[in-house]
Amino acid sequence: MCVRPHRRSFALRDPRDTGGDSWEMVLFDREAVDVLFMKGPGVQSAAPRAPLRQQAPGDGHRGRPSPRCPVLLDSLPSEILLKILSYLDAATLLCMGCVNRRFYHLANDNFIWIRIYSAAFSPKRCNWRADSAEKAAASVSSLSVEDKEAGFWKREYIAKRIASVKAALAQVLKLVNPYTGLPAKTKEALRISGLGWVIILKGKSGQEQVLEHAALFVNDSSVTVVWYGKNWPCLATLSTLDLCGVTPVFTDRSKPPARNGPRWPSLVAKYNLSNLTDSTLVGCDRFVRIFHLNPGLLVGLWKRAEELAFVMANLHFHHLVERSTLGSATIPYELPPHTPLLDDSPEYGLHGYQLHVDMHSSGTFYLCSTFRSLFTKEGYIENGYVKLVVIHFQNSNEHLPLIGKVGLSWRTDIFDGCVKSCSVMDVTLLDEYGKPFWCFSSPVCMRSSPSPSDGPHFVGPTYCIDYEDPAGRVHVELVWIEETEEYFMVSLVLYLSVAKINRWFGTQY
Known part of the structure; x- marks a missing residue:
């Protein structure tokens, strides 16, 4: 069924330059642009007022607007519009700047934005006495408004707001989960x-x-x-x-x-x-x-x-x-370059790994396990991959059960359902310094596979899960136990890209 796309939101570019400015790459709700929010001082939000209309000539009812002669807001003098805009908050000003080119320039007015900037970031102090220094500061502030190009204080305000949020985020993300090596909050x-x-x-x-x-x-x-x-x-x-x-x-x-x-x-x-x-x-x-x-x-x-x-x-x-x-509307964020820590160990980059693996669907977890002190040897390098065995076929003590009946739950406005044998797998592999080496979250599917010849005999059908990306491959073997109605993970092997290891550790395998 084809439908007309709704006008929910759009990306805004600087109308002065089709190449755009990073400050102007903003997503807006169209409804916020289609109406003008008139607000008084100190009011946080207000409903849109009805359009202003002039009285038609000969209309006997004084004060009653005539529907024939509307006064468009855009036809008002710039001085009046600037006065109206001075009562708006920062978010509404940005929305007003999307109406047309004229409103964009009016909404960039430095005198409006420096008031918003000063109210948000000026240090709080007692105002019981206004000395000459404060008066001088006010005059300097007035001169700085006139000297700056239009939109300067808007950019300064936005930059400082973003910087304050980034600082708060950096503080929150400092704490690391010891099991996953990822931010705990x-x-x-x-x-x-x-x-x-x-x-x-x-x-x-x-x-x-x-x-x-x-x-x-x-x-x-x-x-x-x-x-x-x-x-x-x-x-x-x-x-x-x-x-x-x-x-x-x-x-x-x-x-x-x-x-x-x-x-x-x-x-x-x-x-x-x-x-x-x-x-x-x-x-x-x-x-x-x-x-x-x-x-x-x-x-x-x-x-x-x-x-x-x-x-x-x-x-x-x-x-x-x-x-x-931290990316833009067209260019993804690039991760900072990794600087390898050099080591003289002949097997550097082949030991000290820690793996955390989750299997889940829509908030239901089937597996959550952490494996420490994983290692391999140079003899396990083949076809450009290093083989890292996490769970061995032969060691039944390492085999893990999957909790519940595995399936990928989905829902829509009309139906919901569950695709059997599918789930989402999260893999987090840390190096010997506890830094994330390989991370992904991806849907995976169990597929039927023959019983392994080099392992123990399993009573029940066997399945496998395979995942691959440029950093490596994951191969999982599972067995369905009919008596207990559950899957057992009997093998888990990682194949790490040699090129990835060499870049990360500065080695030459």
């Missing part, structure tokens, strides 16, 4: 920043539609974000899907983040929807087929209509806040 960091995620569906004709997430699950080492609804565009008309983090430009910790204010978009990943083929199919049930697009995206299609049913993004905690806030 990522959930609190999401609350402080007001961070959320949107997907931008881009059509072949250039049309775009922005969709807000419908559900969000915070796991031990990842975040699962889900989109579903009734207003999906036709799949045949779509070309790509962009996943973006969005952060409110102005945050208030005492209130939940608003979705209809100005927000910074940060591109996390771009996906090609033409890749929804049999090679990316990971499972199905009677309603949907699900496809995996790397990194970590799950796309569900209705079986009969071949249309989008839902989208699920799995985002690992490693640099999650940075990737979702």
Whole structure:
């Protein structure tokens, strides 16, 4: 079913320069731009007033507006408009700047923004006595307004607000979980920043539609974000899907983040929807087929209509806040370069690993385990990979049960269901210094496999899970035990890329 894309939000560029300015890459709600919010001093919010109208000639009812002669707000003198704008808050001023070119320049007025800046960041002091120094400071401030180019104090205000949020986030993200090596308070960091995620569906004709997430699950080492609804565009008309983090430009910790204010978009990943083929199919049930697009995206299609049913993004905690806030609307955030710590050990880079692995779906966990002191030898290097055995076939003491019946739960406005034998796997591999070496969160599927010939005899069918990306591969063997109705993980092997190890540790294997 094809529907008209709604005008929820859009990306704003600097109208003076089509190349844009990083300060102007903001996501807005269209409703905030389509109406003017008239507010008085000290009022936090107000409803839009009715349009002003002039009295028609000959109208006998004094004071009653005539519908024939409207007075457009844009026709008012700039002095009056500046007076009106001086009563608005920072977020509403940014929205006003999106109306047209004239309002953009008016909403950049330095005298308006320096008042906002001073009210927010000036040091608090007693005002019982105004001495000559304070008067001199006020005159200097007035001169600085006139000397600066338009929009200077707006940029200064926004920069300082962002810097204060970044400082608070850095403090929260300092504490590290000893089991995962990841920030222990990522959930609190999401609350402080007001961070959320949107997907931008881009059509072949250039049309775009922005969709807000419908559900969000915070796991031990990842975040699962889900989109579903009734207003999906036709799949045949779509070309790509962009996943973006969005952060409110102005945050208030005492209130939940608003979705209809100005927000910074940060591109996390771009996906090609033409890749929804049999090679990316990971499972199905009677309603949907699900496809995996790397990194970590799950796309569900209705079986009969071949249309989008839902989208699920799995985002690992490693640099999650940075990737979702520090990029631009078109360029993802680049991780800082890693500087290897040199060591003279002949097996440097082959020992001291720590692995944390989770398997889950929609808040339900099937496996959560940590493995320490993992190592391998040079003799296990083959075909460009280093083999790191975590769980051995032969050692039954290492085998782990999966709790519950494994399945990937999904839901939409109409139906819900569960795709059997599928789940989300989070892998966090730390090096010997406790730094994240390889991290991912991805949907995986159990597939039937023959019983291993070099291991013990298992009573029950065997399955395998495989995952691969440029950093390495994961191979898991499982056995279904009919008596207890549960899966047992009887083998877990990591294949680490030799090129990745050499870059990380500065070695030459």
